[in-house]
Amino acid sequence: MKRLLTGNEVAAEIAIQAGCRYYYGYPITPQNELINYMAVRMPQVGGTFIQAESEIAAINMVYGSAAAGARTMTSSSSPGISLKQEAISYLAGSELPCVIVNIQRGGPGLGDISASQADYFQAVKGGGHGDYHVIVLAPASVQEMADLVYDAFDLADKYRNPVLILGDAQIGQLMEPVEFHKKQKKDLPPKDWALTGAEGRKRNIVKSFYPIKGQLEEFNAHLQRKYRTIEEHEVRYESIDTDDADVVLIAYGTSARICKEVIRKSSQLECNVGLIRPITLWPFPKECIRTVSEKVQCILTVEMSAGQMVEDVRLAVEGRCPVHFYGRTGGGVPTSLEVMKKLTDIISDSRSVSVASH
Known part of the structure; x- marks a missing residue:
């Protein structure tokens, strides 16, 4: 119930x-x-x-x-x-x-x-x-x-x-x-190291x-x-639509809930979007992120901060793909529309660079 x-x-x-x-x-x-x-x-x-x-x-x-x-x-x-x-x-x-x-x-x-x-x-x-x-x-x-x-x-x-x-x-x-x-x-596990009195045993x-x-x-x-x-x-994470993603969002907690809404609306975008949601922040799911970074065009980390987890994401990626960041601070909560706007800007900038390079 x-x-x-x-x-x-x-x-x-x-x-x-x-x-x-x-x-x-x-x-x-x-x-x-x-x-x-x-x-x-x-x-x-x-x-x-x-x-x-x-x-x-x-x-x-x-x-x-x-x-x-x-x-x-x-x-x-x-x-x-x-x-x-x-x-x-x-x-x-x-x-x-x-x-x-x-x-x-x-x-x-x-x-x-x-x-x-x-x-x-x-x-x-x-x-x-x-x-x-x-x-x-x-x-x-x-x-x-x-x-x-x-x-x-x-x-x-x-x-x-x-x-x-x-x-x-x-x-x-x-x-x-x-x-x-x-x-x-x-029945809780025994703790033979605990301070429960040393009568009949060696003191802890x-x-x-x-x-x-x-x-x-x-x-x-x-x-x-x-x-x-x-x-x-003990690493735990949730992975959504990352196999064929062009861009992968990385977010945890409330920010991840917002990113799931972005996934649901991703048909409005000109790219395939996936999500990795770390459940253990330590230990951090760096191997999963490293693997994904080898296949995607870029990663966008979304946080309710000025940018903290993004540093661990960049360490995991090790330069294999660009890592972008979108955050709100001081009690500001990102919206799905804001994240989608950021994704649109990233895609547009990426295409501009590609055209200029040719």
Whole structure:
């Protein structure tokens, strides 16, 4: 049976169904529905809900629950996620699994409460200090929010790593039918590394401090091996009409929804248009993009930012074809007509160059 819920509400409910029993947060628009939902539901399932005194306090509470082996979660929006960055580095450095939800708003600074995708760099490049990665999942619908939050807890436990859900105000506030087709978690995987008391066994140590010369380098080598494993096995993306495309759009989240409308209207254009939608922003689907770049005339990256993911697209393409960009900032959302106009301009410019060269 389907239910009509917002993306924020679904993220909270699915976290509970995935076995999360410890949630810590601090209010900030546009993700407050998630906190409100958790405040009601957590006591009903015997869980713990704490509205912390700050975003910094909330993420450090997550550290404590994760170290004890619990499934735990926090959420915020762009400026709040900025405040959490130091502790996210500590979580990654201590190999502690947790789920963090960022419902992005416009920036920089306090910005506004409109939808944005300007936190891409912060999410995929590691907003805190040190050589680390978090797994980044980008839902494009309320149903996918449900599926990815559920998977996020499993990925976090599998790799002992923080997982970030990167949505935006549109995805968080949007209300759509959603089906809870994954079973509620009852038996969670054992965590023999957790701090649960050392009676009858060797004590466990959770730390990110390696003061003896050479230890930290050895630990970082271990982390990099883990990250390469994640890159090998956990890349996710959606590909639409790319086999015979002249131009491929690359977009995620809300921008990808708009690009799908462009695909539906592509008969109005003088070229075949395809779409690659990254679902994992880290690990990034660079092999898929590299393969497509060998067959198309050009690529157009569409973002609700001044241009961030486009840098990773260009790195994947490695000059095999031109990479163009269209973006809106500060809460501006691209329309399908704007993207089609950009495509028309690209095609026209390309033909002009071809004629001039002859």
